[in-house]
Amino acid sequence: xxxxxxxxIALTVFVLAIFIxxxxxxxxxxxxxxxxxxxxxxxxxxxxxxxLLVAGQADGIAGRILxxxxxxxxxxxxxxxxxxxxxxxxxxxxxxxGR
Amino acid sequence: xxxxxxFTIDFTNAAYIVAAILFIVGLKQLGSxxxxxxxxxxxxxAMLVAVVATVVGNDIASxxxxxxxxxVGSGIGAVSARRVQMxxxxxxxxxxxxxxGAASAVVAAAELIHLMDTNTDIAENVSIxxxxxxxxxxxxxxxxxxxxxxxQGLVPTRPxxxxxxxxxxxxxxxxxxxxxxxxxxxxxxxxFLIAAGTALALGILVVLPIGGAxxxxxxxxxNSYSGIAGAATGFVLGNTILIIAGSLVGAxxxxxxxxxxxxxxxxxxxxxxxxFGVEDGGGGSGxxxxxxxxxxxxxxxxxxxxYAQSVIFVPGYGLAVAxxxxxxxxxxxxxxxxxxxxxxxxxxxxGRMPGHMNVLLAEANVPYDELKDLDQINSxxxxxxxxxxxxxNDVTNPSARTDKSSPIYGMPILNVDQAQSVIVMKRSMSxxxxxxxxxxxxxxxxxMLFGDAKDSxxxxxxxxxxx
Numbered sequence: 001x002x003x004x005x006x007x008x009i010a011l012t013v014f015v016l017a018i019f020i021x022x023x024x025x026x027x028x029x030x031x032x033x034x035x036x037x038x039x040x041x042x043x044x045x046x047x048x049x050x051x052l053l054v055a056g057q058a059d060g061i062a063g064r065i066l067x068x069x070x071x072x073x074x075x076x077x078x079x080x081x082x083x084x085x086x087x088x089x090x091x092x093x094x095x096x097x098g099r
Numbered sequence: 100x101x102x103x104x105x106f107t108i109d110f111t112n113a114a115y116i117v118a119a120i121l122f123i124v125g126l127k128q129l130g131s132x133x134x135x136x137x138x139x140x141x142x143x144x145a146m147l148v149a150v151v152a153t154v155v156g157n158d159i160a161s162x163x164x165x166x167x168x169x170x171v172g173s174g175i176g177a178v179s180a181r182r183v184q185m186x187x188x189x190x191x192x193x194x195x196x197x198x199x200g201a202a203s204a205v206v207a208a209a210e211l212i213h214l215m216d217t218n219t220d221i222a223e224n225v226s227i228x229x230x231x232x233x234x235x236x237x238x239x240x241x242x243x244x245x246x247x248x249x250x251q252g253l254v255p256t257r258p259x260x261x262x263x264x265x266x267x268x269x270x271x272x273x274x275x276x277x278x279x280x281x282x283x284x285x286x287x288x289x290x291f292l293i294a295a296g297t298a299l300a301l302g303i304l305v306v307l308p309i310g311g312a313x314x315x316x317x318x319x320x321x322n323s324y325s326g327i328a329g330a331a332t333g334f335v336l337g338n339t340i341l342i343i344a345g346s347l348v349g350a351x352x353x354x355x356x357x358x359x360x361x362x363x364x365x366x367x368x369x370x371x372x373x374x375f376g377v378e379d380g381g382g383g384s385g386x387x388x389x390x391x392x393x394x395x396x397x398x399x400x401x402x403x404x405x406y407a408q409s410v411i412f413v414p415g416y417g418l419a420v421a422x423x424x425x426x427x428x429x430x431x432x433x434x435x436x437x438x439x440x441x442x443x444x445x446x447x448x449x450g451r452m453p454g455h456m457n458v459l460l461a462e463a464n465v466p467y468d469e470l471k472d473l474d475q476i477n478s479x480x481x482x483x484x485x486x487x488x489x490x491x492n493d494v495t496n497p498s499a500r501t502d503k504s505s506p507i508y509g510m511p512i513l514n515v516d517q518a519q520s521v522i523v524m525k526r527s528m529s530x531x532x533x534x535x536x537x538x539x540x541x542x543x544x545x546x547m548l549f550g551d552a553k554d555s556x557x558x559x560x561x562x563x564x565x566x
Contacts, residue, residue, distance in 0.1 A: 007224045010334050010342060017330075017343040020123060021350030027130045030447060030472045033355060033454025034188055036129055037322055039139055040351045041195040043122060044325045046146065046344035047202045049153045050332045054209035055168070056159030060216060064161050066209035068168040073202035075172025076179075077195050082143045083180035084191060088458050089136040095466040 035088045042081025048074035111156030115340040121145030132467045149340045185462045186419055189452040193247040193318050199325035200239025203332045207232035210335055221286045228334035230279040234298040235328040241302030243321050249311050256311025271297045312532040315452045316359045316370045323352020355453045362447035364510030395546040400522050401562030407484035409440040415449055417490015421552040424463035430560045442469050444476040444513050446494040477514045486518035489552050492531030498538045521545040524552050
């Protein structure tokens with residue numbers, strides 16, 4: 001069994017997203033590259049969606065434990081990533097702006 | 100992954116489109132420091148939308164386990180985000196990359212177990228993407244932790260070269276391919292575990308030979324891998340938002356990797372082969388260290404700076420090591436009060452990760468519009484009275500422009516030598532990462548101010564006040 005159309009749709013989404021990512025991210029100035037990296041750490045926490053799906057469908061104990069571990073790991077990225085990025089971006093100010 | 104999962108028009112897939120748009124707009128707003136904070140909030144909102152849509156649109160059994168994971172993960176994330184020092188940001192990003200990769204690998208494992216438990220006939224494309232997800236995720240996990248260890252000084256930063264490492268690495272790659280073929284032919288947990296184990300080993304072996312100075316490249320690359328691992332998980336589950344968000348991160352990491360290798364004048368292959376820094380300097384100008392340099396004291400430097408019209412500070416990682424950011428900003432403020440034009444020239448590899456120096460200076464309240472990158476500042480040097488180099492070395496070496504025999508020839512540098520005069524603050528005459536002597540130090544216009552950067556800057560500030 002090989003679902004070729006599903007694979008093609010997924011590949012289309014993948015390729016287009018890479019191109020959009022390339023266009024958008026090349027415009028990020030060097031001064032924001034560290035927040036970009038920590039912010040994309042947070043975005044790669046999107047695997048939380050996958051973690052929720054496998055944890056939610058798990059019947060056996062092994063599946064449940066693996067699901068919970070995946071949820072925990074992904075949440076570290078989501079919460080930690082967004083918080084630390086905000087902490088950094090808060091520090092960036094223009095000349096003459098209040099401290 | 101079935102066409103059904105991808106094509107179903109329901110609340111969840113509609114919400115995923117909203118989340119994808121929010122992620123993209125959020126990243127777009129990272130294009131300017133003025134909108135970046137809002138952009139980060141939009142990305143967080145996108146994540147919330149994706150999570151809510153997933154929970155609402157699917158039958159989630161066993162809440163207790165999930166809640167446990169959410170609470171523990173959020174707690175660890177929040178505490179480390181609050182506590183981390185800005186100088187340790189590369190370590191934090193490295194560890195987070197690792198966790199992201201691990202999450203993808205674990206999701207792949209759970210999905211395989213589920214498919215086998217429910218006796219589903221596993222399609223070839225699902226088997227292959229499960230293996231891709233676990234392999235990329237596992238390499239990212241161990242690679243990131245070795246990178247963390249090198250940055251933190253727990254693992255020796257010098258390149259560790261196993262004698263037959265290329266043979267071992269090729270062996271590991273063959274094992275992965277073989278176990279993937281095995282899993283496709285006959286789905287079971289054994290080939291999955293073999294692939295996971297070899298990928299974990301490969302992550303360690305690939306990062307160990309890479310020198311500490313190349314860690315910015317490695318972190319950027321692993322950042323990309325953590326995204327690609329997530330996208331691979333999206334292929335396994337037939338989930339569009341995972342594919343989209345994972346690809347965005349993958350693209351981001353690849354762009355940063357390219358920027359860093361370009362700034363170091365290296366190819367990615369050259370970095371990954373490792374061993375940089377073990378070969379003896381080799382360059383044309385290593386030997387004649389006993390040439391005379393002009394050494395000055397803090398009061399001389401204060402006079403030169405105090406009566407200049409324009410000053411450019413060139414900070415390197417040495418500045419962060421000396422924790423002198425705040426002192427430099429204080430001196431810069433003082434000079435600005437005297438009507439002197441002040442800006443900062445930031446080389447892409449000035450810190451331990453892309454953009455690191457900018458964050459360290461932002462923390463010290465330096466306004467971001469005074470931070471100039473290579474392209475913005477290089478034409479300014481010839482119109483500048485004094486360039487002050489603090490803890491930077493290789494990135495200011497004019498040999499990179501002129502001396503074809505130099506190992507750093509061709510590396511993009513800051514044209515500090517074109518300023519009217521140059522003050523270099525440095526502990527000693529030792530050479531930089533590349534192991535070459537800096538020709539800048541021997542120019543007639545260059546004055547060396549030896550000592551701890553923080554001390555020197557404090558002394559200069561006191562002297563400028565007294566002018």
